[in-house]
Amino acid sequence: MPAQKGQELLLQVSDGASGYETIGGFTSNTFSINGSAVDVTTKDSGGFRAAMDGGSIVSIDTSANGVFMDDQAFERVHAAALSGAHLDARITIPDFMVYTGPFIVTSLSLSGETEGAVSYDINLESAGVITTLPI
Numbered sequence: 001m002p003a004q005k006g007q008e009l010l011l012q013v014s015d016g017a018s019g020y021e022t023i024g025g026f027t028s029n030t031f032s033i034n035g036s037a038v039d040v041t042t043k044d045s046g047g048f049r050a051a052m053d054g055g056s057i058v059s060i061d062t063s064a065n066g067v068f069m070d071d072q073a074f075e076r077v078h079a080a081a082l083s084g085a086h087l088d089a090r091i092t093i094p095d096f097m098v099y100t101g102p103f104i105v106t107s108l109s110l111s112g113e114t115e116g117a118v119s120y121d122i123n124l125e126s127a128g129v130i131t132t133l134p135i
Contacts, residue, residue, distance in 0.1 A: 004094040011064050011124075013073050014088035023077060023122070024069035031091055034059045060099060060126040062091055068110060068118040077122060081105040086127045094135070101130035 011029050012020035038055035041048075068074070080087040086102035093099075103124040112118040 008094035010092040012090045020090045021073040023073040024071040025066035027066040029064035031062045063123045065121045068120050081108040098133045102128040
């Protein structure tokens, strides 16, 4: 697979109907899959930690920042941040995989400089089963 453009790594939120919209103004975003092992160490483990095979608890985190644009997708993120409600989101890794499912907004911040545009930072964490679809 050839190198992919960073601008094609997308974070989108459900439009409430049947589609997804990209949050406007992105300048960069990150994506990570995390796993925490289930410890099954006993006195018989020979002094080494033992982890349950296939027992990992998987989570997905994503963050994005950009230039603030008051679009409907951003308004949905803002509403979810205030209410703690799950946000139906989709993360697309170009020419590889699409991840879709419930996420919770763990932080949303806005900032502005005298000589610049208002910018935002968004952090989301998975809040349930995330489905994957190869592209």
